[in-house]
Amino acid sequence: MASDEADVLIIGAGLSGLIAARTVLAAGFTPLILEADTRVGGRILTEDLAGLPMELGAQWIGDTHHRMFALAAELGVETYQQYDEGETSYELAGTGILRGNEFHDRFDDELAELETVLRRLDELSAEVSPATPWTAPHAAEWDAITAGAWYDTQGLSPVARTLLEICTVGILAVPTVEVSFLHLLFTIQTCGVTAELFAESEGGAQTTRFVGGTAEIPQRLAALVTDHLVFDAPVQLIEHGTDSVTAHCRGGRTARGRRVIVALSPMLAGRIMYDPPLSGYRDQLTQRMPNSAAMKAFFVYDEPFWRAEGLNGQLISDIGPARMSNDTCIEGDGHGVILLFLEGEQARTHAHWSEADRREALTTELVRHFGDRAARPLHYIDGEWGNRQWTRGCYNANCGPLVWTTYGPALAEPIGPIHWASTDTATQWSAYMEGAVEAGERAAGEVIAALT
Secondary structure, three states: EEEEOOEEEEEEEEHHHHHHHHHHOOOOOOOOEEEOOOEEEEOOEEEEOOOOOEEOOOEEEOOHHHHHHHHHHHHHEEEOOOOOOOEEEOOOOOOOOOOOOHHHHHHHHHHHHHHHHHHHHHHHHOOOOOHHHHOOOOHHHHHHOEEEHHHOOOOOOHHHHHHHHHHHHHHHOOOOOOOOOHHHHHHHHHHOOOHHHOOOHHOOOEEEEEEEEEOHHHHHHHHHHHHHHEEEEEEEEEEEOOEEEEEOOOOOOOOEEEEEEOOOOHHHHHHHHHEEOOOOOHHHHHHOOOOEEEEEEEEEEOOOOHHHOEEEEEEEEEEOOOOEEEEEOOOOOOEEEEEEEEEEEHHHHHHOOOOHHHHHHHHHHHHHHHHHHHHOOOOOEEEEOOOOOOOOOOOOOOOOHHHHHHHHHHOOEEEOOEEEOOOOHHHOOOOOHHHHHHHHHHHHHHHHHOOO
16 A cells, blocks of 8 residues: 655645645645546546537636736646627527617616616625625624525516526526525625626626636646646545644555645535544534536537627526526637536536437527527537536535624634635635635645744
């Protein structure tokens, strides 16, 4: 049975874990990454489809994702802009199919109501610290209700309320009735782009893509620490003392270190056994931060035919199966690619369908919005995250009612030699790749300080 030693053990080779390992190594300490899967990237997953990179996981960075832009430049990964020209196709509250201009003309008053609600969210979220949301003056009140319940009290028309729900679920990947209102306000503050995050523009959070696919980032990071990376090593038990840790992996491998960074989502971190056991306070937190549910489905065509018709490849529908889509064509390639999003209940429901049935239902939806040519793709691929053993959901973890105010301080606070890092623990752009980098740097900084 293999036995390893390092200064710092890192559990998980997602973006946070890789960033932490690189940072620790640069500070003169020896890291060892124990990855359960046979690949790096975690919630980043690029798969080849007929020579084209399809992003089943994280795909975009936004205008204010400064860490990610800097990281891509350092690693030599080029970027390009997300296509966004033309009209969106709408299908909401029994309207039938409406193109963007007609939709906005018909529902101008309702959209003005929605804008008022978004500005009210900005006012309330200004009271919330992304580092300590439980300290907000109205935290107890806001954490006791769901985001959906608050939305329902705002007097929105059916069209505006439906649009707000779809756009919010597009960010959180769970229904708004499962998320506390305080968590919604935290999300606005951690992203720093106002409540436009829940508008159709998504606050500029999805403007830029990576040449060659997002997986270029973790793969190039892994190449920098390849001598410190072990695959197929799921950690089952972490023994810890005052200044030492031992990780026990399935199959008998052990690793010893002075500190450990658990770079997993809170739910997955809670599935590891600890000796001595962690406090019930920490364990109760991890029980209450489940990963959300998301699925992406890609249709590849011979060309982006919708562009010639003045459309941007985006749909917003309350009929579905997908609630949203976009044009995800690859720069320098002539194929047309439409990506459909199934998030929250849509992902949970359709994950149980066969791929053939999902494809048929999604094809029918695309034909409604983009015409008969949408029925003739060259290729199709989809990917659901709940069934992936080492991820169990995507995009992120969300807090339901009373979680922040009851257990919030346990999320990122080190416990002896154990430190926590994942995008879910970030205070800037939590749930995004930008947040994963911040969390990895923060945890590595804690460890370096403790060992220096």
